[in-house]
Amino acid sequence: MSERKMARGLRRFDTVLIANRGEIAERVKRACLAMNMGAVAIASEADAAEASALEDGGPLCIGPATASKSYLNQAAVLLAARASGAGAVHPGYGFLSENADFAEALERAGLVFIGPPASAIRIMGDKIAAKRAMQQAGVPCVPGPGEPLTDDVEVTCRVAEEIGYPVIIKAAGGGGGRGMRVVRNSAEIADAVSITREEARRAFGKPELYMEKFLEKPRHVEFQVLCDEYGNAVWVGHRDCSLQRRHQKVVEEAPAPGIDAALAAATGARCAEACRQIGYRGVGTFEFLYENGAFFFIEMNTRLQVEHPVTEATAGVDLVQEQLWVAQGETIDPASFDRPASGHAFECRINAEDPETFAASPGRITLARFPVGTGIRVDTHVHDGYRVPAYYDSLIAKLIVHAPTRTEAILLMRKALAETRIDGISTNLPLHVKIFNDPDFVAGTVDIHHLEKRLKEGFCANA
Ligand code: MV4
Numbered sequence: 001m002s003e004r005k006m007a008r009g010l011r012r013f014d015t016v017l018i019a020n021r022g023e024i025a026e027r028v029k030r031a032c033l034a035m036n037m038g039a040v041a042i043a044s045e046a047d048a049a050e051a052s053a054l055e056d057g058g059p060l061c062i063g064p065a066t067a068s069k070s071y072l073n074q075a076a077v078l079l080a081a082r083a084s085g086a087g088a089v090h091p092g093y094g095f096l097s098e099n100a101d102f103a104e105a106l107e108r109a110g111l112v113f114i115g116p117p118a119s120a121i122r123i124m125g126d127k128i129a130a131k132r133a134m135q136q137a138g139v140p141c142v143p144g145p146g147e148p149l150t151d152d153v154e155v156t157c158r159v160a161e162e163i164g165y166p167v168i169i170k171a172a173g174g175g176g177g178r179g180m181r182v183v184r185n186s187a188e189i190a191d192a193v194s195i196t197r198e199e200a201r202r203a204f205g206k207p208e209l210y211m212e213k214f215l216e217k218p219r220h221v222e223f224q225v226l227c228d229e230y231g232n233a234v235w236v237g238h239r240d241c242s243l244q245r246r247h248q249k250v251v252e253e254a255p256a257p258g259i260d261a262a263l264a265a266a267t268g269a270r271c272a273e274a275c276r277q278i279g280y281r282g283v284g285t286f287e288f289l290y291e292n293g294a295f296f297f298i299e300m301n302t303r304l305q306v307e308h309p310v311t312e313a314t315a316g317v318d319l320v321q322e323q324l325w326v327a328q329g330e331t332i333d334p335a336s337f338d339r340p341a342s343g344h345a346f347e348c349r350i351n352a353e354d355p356e357t358f359a360a361s362p363g364r365i366t367l368a369r370f371p372v373g374t375g376i377r378v379d380t381h382v383h384d385g386y387r388v389p390a391y392y393d394s395l396i397a398k399l400i401v402h403a404p405t406r407t408e409a410i411l412l413m414r415k416a417l418a419e420t421r422i423d424g425i426s427t428n429l430p431l432h433v434k435i436f437n438d439p440d441f442v443a444g445t446v447d448i449h450h451l452e453k454r455l456k457e458g459f460c461a462n463a
Helices: 022-034 045-051 074-084 100-108 118-125 127-136 153-163 186-204 261-278 308-315 319-327 406-418 429-435 439-443 450-456
Strands: 015-018 038-044 060-063 088-090 167-175 178-183 209-213 219-227 233-245 248-254 282-291 294-301 344-351 367-369 376-380 395-403 421-423
Touching: 015 022, 015 074, 022 038, 022 319, 022 376, 022 395, 038 045, 038 074, 045 060, 060 074, 074 100, 088 319, 100 118, 118 127, 118 261, 118 294, 127 167, 127 209, 127 261, 127 294, 153 186, 153 209, 167 186, 178 186, 186 209, 219 261, 219 308, 219 319, 233 261, 233 308, 233 450, 248 308, 248 429, 261 282, 282 319, 308 319, 308 344, 308 376, 308 395, 344 406, 344 429, 395 406, 406 429
Parallel strands: 015 038, 015 088, 038 060
Antiparallel strands: 167 178, 167 209, 219 233, 219 282, 233 248, 248 344, 282 294, 344 395, 367 421, 376 395
């Protein structure tokens, strides 16, 4: 990359409070230290017990193990930021990362939220508003109106007829697979609307629903964007995240295989233009369904994502450092991102869970061995003797490989998996070994239902 032009050369902050835990807290800390910034960690009581053995001083304890009383407690995180003297807060992913009120509260307290403006978080948090914004910006969307459904069943049936069955009813406050219902004929409409509306009211406090054409066998392909606050916006590659179980991604790769380069370039350019139109800043992800050679926007994520390393590997960018640069008020030079992806990358999410039943498997890791070598990256916070708490998600490590071609990356991942050893708890390592030996996965053609189909067939039985 060319020399970064220091537009301002001023630092808005010297120290970052990392409002998260686990591997992503380590990842953000590494970026801060690489850029000569201070990093302050926070921890719940469950995590602090682990950290204090390793770090002098250790993290600021912000509350009990229960996330709602610690990592989700805005007042506690804000207090920690103030007490630590940090000038900015990096939310990681999950927890407060897509909370517009939190972003606003930080700004009011004179702190920098390392993420997009609260207004952008708010638009994307409302899936109907997000879709309308994307339609206006020329981003291709799934067929269906960018407007809420009414309770008039006749009108709703007409909307469905226009789209053509099957359709899907989604909650505006949903996302990530929550609050959706497929409808295959007009007889099912009335119940589907009323049930989904009640679920939406209860789960999201927001009863608005919308309708889309239901795509039967799409792939999940997403585009990474990066923006500064002066209207420079670029897309930095796409990823395939089709391999998932119950809306939890298991393996991701970049670039998404078999996508026409001209179509990807046109779609990415639309994403970047949409960012300019809504005044976006920082990193973001446009989620698409990809079916029969076409892209259909579904949602935008306004945070750094778990799977960001596969894009870092193939685009040659450090997305967390870019987040920190633009939060400092630096500019992005679009020309320096205008190059093709290099090689192919995969990420395996290693979870502390039973490989067959998927039940969480917290407890003491007696031994943790990870592979090293060219093209291998491991993002983790665990080590020999680390106790996986039962309170949070089960992600304990991300194994990322990067090689010149997809075939070589598959070979490298098989070797890296074979060299990974985690004793003391159960992990999904056996599942990953199966996946990287699955002919359909190796062929690069699997849709969003593939893994669950394989699991039903007994893919991982006595793994
Ligand atoms: C869809 C769809 C088919 N058609 N929308 C699930 C998560 C949420 N982000 C959107 N989701 C879907 N929306 C239309 N119009 C299928 C899914 C879907 C899915 C999407 C991405 C990855 C995995 C998935 C698993 C089941 C359903």
